[in-house]
């Protein structure tokens with residue numbers, strides 16, 4: 001339109017029009033998409049292709065226009081490529097000063113004066129330049145271009161943001177002053193594009209494409225586009241982490257033996273592990289995406305996926321098995337977004353088997369605990385005390401009563417009669433049974449160590465004292481029972497200290513300065529005659545009274561021969577288990593020997609005799625007399641020959657018993673008075689009363 005208007009406004013002669021038409025036709029015939037260039041006077045100045053024309057205008061300084069020169073240069077280039085006669089064209093150039101215009105199809109559409117052409121094109125080009133600038137600035141990518149000399153000629157807004165440099169500051173300056181990375185300079189030199197290059201600009205991760213700008217084959221600059229991929233990289237890193245986690249979880253779920261299923265909020269399966277696939281004989285690919293009710297019988301997963309309540313260890317009939325399952329809702333931001341289900345046991349039978357195995361293991365554990373207790377010094381109860389004799393039954397009943405309280409108990413009796421056994425049994429029948437039972441053998445600990453053994457010591461109390469000190473047995477037994485065995489062997493000095501503990505119920509460590517309250521029950525035992533010791537000044541009477549609150553006088557085995565049979569059987573069973581041997585029992589004549597023997601070593605001696613016998617046996621099923629220790633056989637013969645002596649002892653015992661009964665009658669049942677009548681100590685009378693079962 002503009003061209004047509006211009007044509008009308010520019011006066012042109014008919015001849016000129018003809019000439020122009022001729023020239024235009026020439027161009028048209030050659031099929032060039034371009035324009036004939038005429039000068040101010042309408043003389044044809046040349047022809048120009050559209051692309052060259054735009055370039056020529058872009059490169060021109062319109063204020064000091066040298067279009068004709070530019071055009072001339074381009075025209076010559078064009079003419080050369082078109083094989084046109086340059087001479088002829090040059091002469092035409094002088095004749096006309098007009099610019100004809102052809103359309104994109106090469107048809108001449110008018111003429112334009114040089115001034116108007118320049119004006120038109122310059123208006124148009126400026127518009128183009130502004131439009132281009134707006135486009136470049138709207139790009140999310142940074143664009144930087146340099147010219148042949150490496151000077152920045154293009155720097156869009158995004159490049160300003162990325163580099164923190166304004167375009168005004170950057171344009172015209174060498175690239176390296178703005179960017180440390182010399183990639184663009186390299187591309188300018190090599191002409192080789194560098195695509196998808198990662199680099200850091202400031203804190204941003206940038207993806208760069210660098211390409212050379214070419215004119216023909218000549219590199220006239222280089223352009224780089226920059227894309228900020230920091231966010232993308234962060235997202236990618238997060239995605240990678242999530243992917244890693246997902247695959248770890250998946251492989252963990254795959255490798256466990258229990259079947260696991262995961263459903264979304266609507267009950268559609270999103271995960272189904274290998275174990276579940278095997279259980280149901282299905283393929284994971286087939287079931288994922290299906291509704292859980294289509295895959296698992298009697299499932300409640302879709303219900304749990306909408307609730308907030310877990311269902312733990314529920315029975316569920318799946319493929320004819322009574323499976324045990326657990327269903328747990330998956331919560332996200334306080335909302336249920338799905339559920340995870342787990343088959344704990346494919347069949348309840350497995351659970352039963354497991355529970356059987358468990359109880360088996362538990363009983364094994366109990367067995368080992370029991371064995372350990374034995375190794376650690378026995379843990380007897382009243383039931384372990386064998387014997388049905390009246391004396392033993394009575395003692396057990398007293399022991400039970402003593403167990404209910406906290407009073408000190410004194411256990412008297414010959415060696416091996418079971419004093420320690422009773423001490424244990426009292427502790428185990430008492431409320432203190434879960435607290436420690438601490439035994440101290442007063443005869444076994446050297447005198448100079450007994451004090452620190454019982455009371456403990458503070459650090460630095462004496463040379464060789466352990467760092468940090470050491471608690472004594474009293475402290476260790478706190479809350480429980482301390483069993484002072486062989487109390488008769490304690491020195492008078494220690495007796496005084498023990499008395500203080502019993503009175504004040506507090507102890508002080510050796511080398512310490514503060515007292516510690518203790519709560520314990522004391523059970524003392526001895527095979528010595530404490531009263532005789534008191535008389536000789538070897539045992540403190542006051543301590544004796546403190547200890548002698550409840551006394552258990554354990555009878556020697558010879559005074560309860562009715563227990564020998566039972567004890568022998570029980571002890572033999574114990575020995576058989578320990579030695580892992582087969583013995584059917586004790587032959588009658590061997591049993592006679594056991595029954596008649598006086599057993600100075602009491603039950604310990606009986607146990608040893610039986611153990612010896614078992615070791616001496618060959619293939620005999622029963623213990624025979626010859627397996628028993630010689631002293632038993634000897635004493636049997638001696639006894640046969642010594643019936644009179646036996647009668648004498650019995651007669652003596654009978655007389656003693658009668659004398660006590662009479663004294664008690666005379667004293668009206670008052671034991672202190674009776675003891676005085678008999679001329680014995682009160683405790684001596686008590687012992688006799690127990691001996692003759694006179695209650």
Ligand SMILES: Nc1ncnc2c1ncn2[C@@H]1O[C@H](COP(=O)(O)OP(=O)(O)OP(=O)(O)O)[C@@H](O)[C@H]1O
Pocket residue numbers: 384385386387413414415416417418419420421422485526527567603604607
């Ligand atoms: N009534 C009983 N039933 C079963 N075993 C018994 C009985 N009495 C004692 N024994 C066993 O006899 C052995 C000696 O018992 P214990 O050590 O209790 O005697 P004691 O009187 O404390 O001996 P000592 O005075 O030498 O310390 C132990 O092996 C114990 O198990």
